[in-house]
Amino acid sequence: MTSSSASPDAPAARRAREQGTPILSTRGVTMRFGGLTAVSGVDLDVYPGEIMGLIGPNGAGKTTFFNCLTGMYRPTSGEVRLDGVLLPPKPRQVVKAGMARTFQNIRLFNNMTALENVMVGRICRTSAGPITSILHGPKFRREERESRAHARELLAYVGLAGSEEHLARNLPYGHQRRLEIARALATGPKLLLLDEPTAGMNPQETRAAEQLILRIRDSGLAVLVIEHDMRFIFTLCDRVLCLVRGEPLVEGTPALVQGDPRVIEAYIGTPEPHAQGPGDER
Secondary structure (H helix, E strand, C coil), X not given: CCCCCCCCCHHHHXXXXXXXXXXXXXXXXXXEXXXXXXXXXXXXXECCCCEXXXXXXXXXXXXXXXXXXXXXXXXXXXXXXXXXXXXXXXXXXXXXXXXXXXXXXXXXXXXXXXXXXXHHHHHHHCCCCHHHHHHCCHHHHHHHHHHHHXXXXXXXXXXXXXXXXXXXXXXXXXXHHHHHHHHHHCCCCCEEEEECCXXXXXXXXXXXXXXXXXXXXXXXXXXXXXXXXXXXXXXXXXXXXXXXXXXXXXXXXXXXXXXXXXXXXXXHCCCCCCCCCCCCCC
């Protein structure tokens, strides 16, 4: 694991923790599938203006935990609160409450343009009823103009200005990742969940993604990110939580977590004792 420092605004994140209340709070979140416990008793607080990292080896339960947060899974036990409000296990209600996410495997509407993809994310913030929408009444037309303008702004914000009319499937891989972030931002979130946002990216794309996430954090949003790139996660995050076999192992600053021997062991295992040969001294 590489040595690195916390993100530049770490002092501001510490002040937010000391002075404020968490935007996300989970207590005892547990998810069982039959006899398999995928997530067990996870407590987590994420504060406004903070980037929180979630790491762990494959099978640690990271994406399952995300699915519990976003209502895709109903936790076996425990609770999830956003801005102090208990969230129902219903994805649409979770998004309306202010939590948005991207996915480990990109999930875009491939036959829609980049602009249309982002506009879809804005639907949860519109209020035109079915009849008005079908008849394209004044309220529908006004909200569509606003959504279109907002989508253009977000595409420019994530670095995709000029790609509005390109089909999502025709965009380069790194641009598709950015488009998914823009669509999540279109929902107007208080908390953004990113599931391996740099998976498959080259170093230049990874650096650009890091800068984008820092911009999002600096705008006041909280960010919770899963990532396997340890250099990326320890450079980017204010705090990091490591899960192993679904259970919290250690939480703290990047320096604390990356230096914890239990984390190193979780990733690379415990070295086997040296087997002595016939000529070894005893």
